[in-house]
Amino acid sequence: MRPARPGRSRRTGAFPNAATGSEAEIAVAFDEAYRMLRRRIELLLAIPIGSIDRLALEESLREIGRSDPALPPSRQPSEREETA
Template sequence: MADKLYNVLFLCTGNSARSIIAEAILNKLGGVKFHAYSAGSQPKGAVNPHTIALLKGLGHDTSGLRSKSWTEFAQTGAPPLDFVFTVCDNAAGESCPVWPGQPMTAHWGIPDPAEATGSDAEIAVAFQDAYRMLLRRIEIFLALPIAKLDRMTLRARLREIGQIEGATSPRPNVA
């Protein structure tokens, strides 16, 4: 199992900032062991320009990044998912599609930088903070001995990662 490629989906409502940032970070750091994707329950249709500026400034390839619906990953022919992480509170509280293969899920919510107001510098700081928090979670995730952990232990570790600095709580489902 050492050569297994793990597919990871990061979910957010708009798929324009946090989930895109997480996708870029994991694809850069995950090497040949991980492939990251991102999607949204209500995608904006475009990646936030501050997201692109931040990622380019940090040396990430942004050419393949796009805002897309999470339904792409529940369809026949979609990549089989091993992990699904919600990075915003709205997506964590929504009814998600059924993911083929029963991937491990966890909530890694952080504040939405796309909601930041103020000067360009203040908005840039919000995006940098989101990047820093996601980078830390992803670094911890990459350090896990995934193939050696039983499912219950792995699930607990993934949830613990979501509780580190900057964590937000998912909003409950509203019927």
């Protein structure tokens, strides 16, 4: 396993601690961040790490990073759709 590379991690979405507005709007920002993190953790845990090769693992991780937490897995855009 390679060591982590600083600066390679990307965080997508809004930072909920920077949210402004009413208490309800701030709560929505935190809820959205929670849902995004929860969905990506679920996707990460679903990867069959012991039975796939390194390239497939890397692609799975890239897909998780590109995923939209609001969409179910069957409706996530594929890499081909994103580059078209």
